[in-house]
Amino acid sequence: MLRTIFFTLAIFVSTFSFAQTEQKVSDEQLKQFANAYQIVQQESMKVQQEMMGVIQEAGLQPQRFNEMYQAENNPNKTVEATDEEKKMFEKAMGKIESMQASIQAKMEEKVKSSGMDMKTYESIMNKMRTSPELQKRIQTLMMSQGQGK
Template sequence: MKLFKKPFTLILALLFVATAAYSQDKVSDTELTKFANAYTDIQLVNEKAQKEMTTVIEKSGMEIATFNALYQAAQNPNAPAPAEVSEQDTKKFEATVVEIEKLQPKFQKEMEDAVIKNDITIERYQQVVAQLQTDPELQQKLQEKLQ
């Protein structure tokens, strides 16, 4: 279910990348294992979050496709508004976004707990994320650990 990949990716980005301290400290094999375990646990939180967001949207009476179209339009103010969206849908969308935003602190806490439970600090997790963005060898090692 990739309905919320972009919204939840935004949450992840805010939590783990936007404030990342860009450190070039070498990542040990043990540390990468801890990171991989935390990453896997975060993926589980992500799946849970997607299910809960889907439930919120469905309870609002909106179609998932309509919500996603409005969300994408909201992300790009220069994009034209979806043609088949009513004013009622727009109001439902705004109320639904508020409800989804209320869930974000809970999921952020669960992600932080997932990192800490795997014996790695939030700061170090962020540093490894930053290194992964520019280090293909480290990316390969992580892929191997995730398989």
């Protein structure tokens, strides 16, 4: 199964700079973040389905696309592909890249609609990546709200 969430989120995350701050995250901010995070995850799943459609429309199977994508982005990995597969891959990549601005705008709107500004969301996301304590707080909060995994 194609796992393009990493790709979608990489697009979303790569367009922002995350400023590291030592400021504590309040419980209220954490609640807003948890809500925004869940909304972004739901949107990511929709985007994943759209991307799978684009890939299949181009004539490739999602698994084959992933193999080619990984080889293109990793100099230590190679994959043999026919000229036809290369054309299909380029067609799919072109459409996915053209979707990037729209995806970013949707994600930003979802965050804002949850009542959180992008700067705060980005800051908490960055802190969450490096703080096991914050990860645990978010996980506990999401589970207590019935949003956890």
